[in-house]
Amino acid sequence: MKTMKKVMSLVLVSVLTLSMMVGCGNTETAATTWKIGGIGPVTGDASVYGQAVKNGMELAINEINEAGGISGVQIEYNFQDDECDNEKSVNAYNALKDWGMNILVGSVTSGCCIAVTAETAKDNMFQLTPSGSSVDCIINDNVFQVCFTDPNQGIGAAQYIGANGLATKVAVIYNSSDVYSTGIYEKFNAEAANQDFEIVSTSAFTNDSKSDFTVQLQQAKDAGAELVFLPIYAQEASLILTQAAAMDFAPTFFGCDGLDGILAIENFDPSLAEGVILLTPFVADAEDEMTQNFVSKYVESYGETPNQFAADAYDAVYTIKAAIEASGATPADGISGICDKMTGAMTTISVDGLTGTGMTWAATGEVAKEPKAMVIVNGEYTNLQ
Amino acid sequence: MKRLLQSKETKKTLITFGIVIITYIIVEILMLCGLLSNQLQGLLVPICYYVMLAISLNLTVGILGELSLGHAGFACVGVFTGTVFSICMQNVIAASWIRFALAIILGALFAGIVGILIGLPVLRLKGDYLAIVTLAFCEIIKNVINVIYLGKDSQGLHISTTDTTALGMEPEGVVIIKGAQGVTGMPQDANFTIGILLILITLFIVLNLVHSRDGRAIMAIRDNLIAAESVGINITKYKLMAFSISAALAGAAGAYYGHNFNNIKAATNNFGYNMSIMVLVFVVLGGIGNMRGSIIAAVLLTLLPEMLRGISEYRLLIYSIVLIGMMLFNWSPKAQAWKEKMKVRILGKLKKNQKEVQ
Missing domain, CATH: 3.40.50.2300 (Response regulator)
Structure with a gap:
């Protein structure tokens, strides 16, 4: 038994050493491609x-x-x-x-x-x-x-909402565990102070709790929001839209480039996305060649x-x-x-x-x-x- | 000295230390000769971290005999206390090794304290119940860290649970913990040598504890609680001792690991139940109570998915299949019987050969 163990550990050590050698020998040769x-x-x-x-x-x-x-x-x-x-x-x-x-x-x-x-x-x-x-x-x-960069999107969104007078009462739902979402939210929040609208409700979710948004939506609804700003990705936004429709809450939804692709989400009724506004650099339906x-x-x-x-x-x-x-x-x-x-x-x-x-x-x-x-x-x- | 060396346990301990040191020397030589690929060099620190986690969890699972699924939570405490300390002290303590050593000690200390706090109510439970409660605590730790925002400016530290604007910092202030996005900007002090040193220290602490009077008491509790209680062993004390030492060692490992990256966050994958179960897999695969086994299992299972990068999409599938295969080979009764048979056959042949030679 003892010899077996010794042999085993020796073998394992040598296997480890050998495995370390695999993929080696990458001396700095001048690349040609x-x-x-x-x-x-x-x-x-x-x-x-x-x-x-x-x-x-x-x-x-x-x-x-x-x-x-x-x-x-x-x-x-x-x-x-x-x-x-x-x-x-x-x-x-x-x-x-x-x-x-x-x-x-x-x-x-x-x-x-x-x-x-x-x-x-x-x-x-x-x-x-x-x-x-x-x-x-x-x-x-x-x-x-x-x-x-996220800050630019946040500032851009706030300015767009303010300049076009889309709403006076705005709610925000964002993902606090996501750099993208938080980055946009922070700048949006800062820029909103200079704009002609008021943020009436802010609620966050995390990657671990992104299936039920009724609490956040109810909060926005109770605050009388006319527009809900969603600096999040399409997957979560599709759930928010579905759950908002189920509770008869129909504000304008406004998103950033993360919302792109929302019409293609599986099991999502695209008619719910009717009227959603998004700031994005790319849409697949654009006319250019x-x-x-x-x-x-x-x-x-x-x-x-x-x-x-x-x-x-x-x-x-x-x-x-x-x-x-x-x-x-x-x-x-x-x-x-x-x-x-x-x-x-x-x-x-x-x-x-x-x-x-x-x-x-x-x-x-x-x-x-x-x-x-x-x-x-x-x-x-x-x-x- | 001679008698000491003759002891079976000491010999086993020395072999374990020997394996670690020899591996270290081989890897260092390979690195010096430039034979070690970048990928493996990058993996050295994570491997050391997982080895430490496996050894420390083996103390709870193998020696104390309690199933804990909260190990990643303690590592998480270590990561965040260690890195926050380092970021705050970056300009105060110039010598990086002193700062790093203090960060690791602080990480261990905090994780140990959290271990005691959790252990006090939790260790009254046994078996599956304990596993579930530790799992819950691990999630609590992760989620609490995910809502903390911590910043530092000339006024001192600011803390909030809403967002960074609520910190109310001066414009030149730095945000250290940014909620669920974790810590960014710690000094990257971790290296392989420190990792090996920490593994040796971890091994030393765990093996010494196991072979001490306290260790025997802990194992007596594992083997028969009622008998242990009846001979006057203080159950709570010894359970708590093993559990908190295990937590502190995980915290030290975490503090070390945190200093390997520029950004670290408490996600399910690295500090949630996923990781706790992963560490448990190292322990179970390597053999419950077998420190050497957990080291080898941790190294193999960390290397495996990275070595399989060549087969891209099928990587994680193959990894899982290999894991199932390894578990079966190591622990199924059939496979063990087969291994016994093979051993007898090989040994028999060897003896025969020796006889023929004679």
């Missing part, structure tokens, strides 16, 4: 977003490769799962580094993005997040955003209508292309060299993408683009003028 890595949740609760980003990236990269790559250099692509967990996101980043990644698109969710940002800063790796919208995501110089092209290709490849995350990811890849072309970086420059060149070029480029025309970037990493206000009429997104 662009290796773009992606990180996001493709399993678990937030998998909708990760999957969309993964598909959007894939679509853009395939298009670019078919057209001959970036300045004649092909792109390789690898997307790793992070289960929407900070620790796993850093693990995924390290795995991608072993694979030889020289540019990172990610992480998809803000919390993970903040954790990964600390690592990319150490390696000076160029990072462009399609949808990590918190301001903390871009505190380092090597990180840029494709989506709006680029969007229609993207949507038809996306539907063909993945069998579903793309949401804003897919569009952000698609734009992210094209932004990287533009930055590489403007900076003249090559894969041979090495991770840090590429990052320095691209960081310099980011502030000079202007990209026409799905989520905005003439997108430009500030050195802080923030994007400048116009949000569009949309209203849902007859089950379709319509521009609100």
Whole structure:
């Protein structure tokens, strides 16, 4: 018995040691292709977003490769799962580094993005997040955003409601465990003081309690709210709309880009979303050729209508292309060299993408683009003028 | 000294320490030679953390014999006290190792206190009831942390349970805990060497306790409560001792782990029942009461899903299947009988060979 145990522990130790060697030997050889890595949740609760980003990236990269790559250099692509967990996101980043990644698109969710940002800063790796919208995501110089920062959306929403006189009494329901939702709410709250309306009720929920909203809705109803501001994602918003209809509460619902995709939610009656206003940079029904092209290709490849995350990811890849072309970086420059060149070029480029025309970037990493206000009429997104 | 070495227990203990130290040396050598991939280097700190959690939970489950599903909650207390301390003291204590050591001690202390507070009412229960109550406490800890907003400015600390604006801070103030979004911006002091040191300390504390007079009393309670009570063992005292030491060690592990990331939040995945059950899986797979086993199980089960990244989408499916397979192989009666048979056969062959050689 004792010898057996000794043998077992020896074997296990050596197995462990050997397993550590697996995947080693990645000496810094000069890369010859662009290796773009992606990180996001493709399993678990937030998998909708990760999957969309993964598909959007894939679509853009395939298009670019078919057209001959970036300045004649092909792109390789690898997307790793992070289960929407900070620790796993850093693990995924390290795995991608072993694979030889020289540019990172990610992480998809803000919390993970903040954790990964600390690592990319150490390696000076160029990072462009399609949808990590918190301001903390871009505190380092090597990180840029494709989506709006949350504060800008909050201020934009408050100004829009005030300027257009949509309501005088506003209620807010937000997700306090979500960086995105809280970020928008805080700025909305601050900006509301300067506007011509009053916030009569504020209620929060968390990721652990996002199935029943009757308490929050009742609070808004009792306060006499004419408009309910929902800086949250479509999944929860669909429940709020359904539960509001059940309790005969019919204010105007107003959301941000997270509400995009609400008409496609499973088991949701789209007629309930009638009259919902949202500020979003992307809608799948837009008339322009680029969007229609993207949507038809996306539907063909993945069998579903793309949401804003897919569009952000698609734009992210094209932004990287533009930055590489403007900076003249090559894969041979090495991770840090590429990052320095691209960081310099980011502030000079202007990209026409799905989520905005003439997108430009500030050195802080923030994007400048116009949000569009949309209203849902007859089950379709319509521009609100 | 000779007699000490002859003791079976001491030998076992020394082997366990030896395995940890040898693994450390091998990994360090590999790192120096540049043979260790980035992925594994990034995993070293989490692995140390899970090993510590597994060892400390084994004290409650294996030695005290009580099923606790609240272990992640204690780690969570450690994470948040440790990181908040570090952020506050970042400019006060310049030497990072002193600050980090204090953060870990503070994390252990707070988790230990929470352990005692929870243990007092909870340890009156046994078995499944205790498991459920500890699970509930773990959720309470996580949810309480999720509503706390804590900020710091020149006036001192501000605390609120509504949102950051309610903190009423000066414009240059820093928000340390941002409710459910957790803590951001702690110094990343954690490294592998400190992790191994902490594992050795954890092992030392747990194994010494097990082999001490107190340890025997704790095990007597596990084996037969009534008999233990009848010979005058103070049940509450010893139960509480094991439980709170286990909690404190988890807190130390948490404080260490918290300093590995730039942002950490108390979500179900990392500090809720999911993680508590994960740690319990390490303990059960490695063998209840077997410290060496829990170390190996924690390392293997942390590495496994990361090593399976190559098969992307099927990763978590394969991981679960492997987990089922490992459990069956280790603990099903059939598999154990088969292992016995194989052992006899191999040993028999070896003996035969030896005889032939002679």
